[in-house]
Amino acid sequence: MPNITLSAVSKSYGGGDHAVKNLDLVVPDGAFMCLLGPSGCGKTTTLRMIAGLEQPTGGTIAVGDRVLDCVERGLYVPPEKRGMGLVFQNYALWPHLSVRENVEFGLRMRKVPAPERRARAEAALKMVHVDAAMDRYPSQLSGGQQQRVALARMLAVNPSVLLLDEPLSNLDARLRLEMRAELKRIHEESGATIVFVTHDQLEALTMATDVAVMSDGELQQLAAPMDMYARPANRFVAEFVGSPPMAIVDVGPSPAGLAGSLLRHVESRGAPERPGGVGIRPEALRFGAPPASAWREEALVEAVLPAGSSWTVRLRILDAELYALSYTPVEAAPGDVLTCWTDQLHLFGADGARMSSWDAAEVRA
């Protein structure tokens, strides 16, 4: 099965406003690709363009050698001929058809003979564990069941590309957790290429094989989830991925306080150039005896927020407030002064892009 290729895809509505700007993206065959970003970043538009429900104003979309959209060459394949699957955020089950009829619809359109249709619909419903509700109508199902039927409806036609538009956002927390595991399993069983749209970074990190972060219609970073977490390509990705978010301290022309302390440290560690901002992830801030190479500073504890398995601590370090996330109990009270340290700093240039030269320098040091 082939890759999905988007090259120089743009989409604008009427005037100059671009929903998607010059997007280049390759979804490898068999990948579970997550399009991640805040609402309005163009991720759903991108998904709908792949499905053919919206048309790009420029660029080419292809699956393997098959060009689906090419504005420049005037090529277009309508959604009904693309043979993809799409699960909508609101499921979009047809209320006048039973669950079975909903799932059989796509097979009927493909002129699959009745006995086979029946068998495949049942198999798809079994796969998502709603085969017991086969003869009911969508309005008689719970939200989670409707979600599964919507999924089964697409799985029944066995599409090589499955598109999911925030399919979990209308479920409650427990169901969402369950469906995440379920989707991962379905991905492995069906072998389909999945493109998944979400604004929930946790969803992206837990399920995807590849994450594409978008903002303002532009691709910010495309990487494997853990790579993205460890090495965010720019300040936007760094602040969007991770919870609580990474703190980024601006380094001005004459840095004082925390910024000054951080700058002195990275310069002493051989930073190749002066950074515009230094980022610290909350879980990278530790307490206790620091290793020799780590940055360290005295911190005043302002509040301790225990959450069962983790402890969030609000700290005042020099002139700044930072959050630290610890997975071991923090024995401190407000007013205490602790030594905190970290050996994982993220350096961003004045343009906001990650200073990749620092990564190399840090490893060497």
Next chain:
Amino acid sequence: MAVLTKTEPPPPPPKRRRMVYRLRVLRHDPTAALGLILVVVLAYLVVAPLVAVLSDAFRLQFGDEVHAGQQPGEWTGYYLWRVFRSQISGLLFWEPLLNTVVVAVGTTLFALLLGGGMAWLVTRTNVPGRKWMAGALVIPYMLPSWTFSLAWLTLFKNERSGGQVGFLQAQGVRTPDWLAYGALPIIVTLGLHYYPFVLLLVGNALRRIDAQLEDSARILGAPRRTVIRRIVVPLMLPALSSAVLLVVGRVLGTFGTPYVLGLPADYRVLSTGLYQSIRDRSTGVASVIATVIVIIGVLIVFTDMRLMREHRRFVTVGGKGAMDRLGDLRRWRWPAFALGMVVFAVSVLVPVLTLLLSTLTRTPLDLSTLTLDYWFAERLPGAVGFPHGVLRGSEVWEAAWNSVRIVGLASIICAVAGLLVGYVVVRGTAPRIAAFLRQVSFLPYLIPGIAFAAASLSLFAVARGPVPALYGTTFLLILVMAVTHLPYSSRSGIAAMMQLGREPEEAAQIAGASWWQRMRRIIFPIQRGALVTGVVLPFISGLKELSIVVMLTTTGTELLTTLSIGLVDYGYTQLANAVVLIIALLSFTMTSLTQRLTKSSLASGLGG
């Protein structure tokens, strides 16, 4: 592993290439084409008649060359002069205008008083039997508006207009002209027909007022009376103003009642004046009057919309604290009940029983002359134009069949067109077409029916281009009736499609369904319910419709309503009453059946 490549932004593709792509897309998605067809058809059916009537008002018609001193077809102000400034303009225009204003104001006040009072009674008090009353008091609106005028004539008619006299006159009580004909009876009978309208609008608003708003005022120390004056009434203003303007708008376009009760005493209003001008073949004058009616109608609706918009800023009706507690009338409970019963009796029982009894007696309501002849007799002596009982002979059956056929077809066209308009609007692939469709399908709402009929007559009476003269064809009746009901059906079509959203269709598209398959298997089946109501509501209102069709029917295309008016013209009281009773029965049964089946309230069908 995913691959990320950064390239310089390429120049936007050349316009021609983009056009090729757009056309490819359009070929696979007929929505835009469908929208375009609808635009052309609606523009022709809605906009073209208005243009035609306007041009008729300013072009010299055949036959007026001598008076105007111009050639036919030339631009002229002759008709403007004739209608507004000439010696007969008083008769043609100013007097009917004044009468229209008098009738409109009188009817509105009467309806407001009756409807408002009853609304308060059934929504805010513990009057006995209020649930029943709320339903029963709406019945007058289900009857054709001129039912009441025929009942009035049956009771009060004097010898002035020929034919049989009314009940009172037959009993030896002389009924003066002012009681038998003209402003007073028109105001009373129209008021009796339109007060349910006020009742529904105001009642709904009263029901939705948040009780917390009143409670807050009470807690702050306002006495009951102040609460009503300072809180309730201001909150009711939008509903009240809406009710007023809509009643005025409807009175402006109503034809049957002023025709039956006004003309015998030469009491003319704009609608009957327009009708007479058309009957007199003075097309130019008729076009000017029609244009004036259109302008007034448009002004009324715009005023209403504007007021609504202004009110919306502070109106906080709705929400959870809806009023459910009822004021205790204490010792006024039973008198209030009696009042409600009197209103019910006067607006439903008396007119219907009068009509029924009149058809069963030779001398109206004289029980010693009981007979079934007017319904069943093979031969009726004395009635030359209709020499047998209504259920004998072919006239009524043919008219009924015409009504069902014409109104039915119009309603089906209307419902399907409404849903298609909704489809194009919601699909959103052609935003400009959608916006135009929305507006143009709403346009007939602004235009009183009789004026729109006159406009359609201007356009279709003669052959224009490839379109043959349609006057006298059932086709024209179907078209005009469908177009005048389009605002309601397109509004409900848009609402139904909005509620559905585009996703169910998109899901089918993804599943591989072609446009036809999507329409046939997804959209229309899901919208079956909306489609049924979309057919039934225009059907009911079309069955009672007179103002729109009265100018368009000919001998071959007689409808029940026009047949009944024709019988009034002949002076066959009993026969005319019998036909109206048939219409009333049909419309009442269908309305209550629909309400029961769809659980929809009549209010939503009023378009108010």
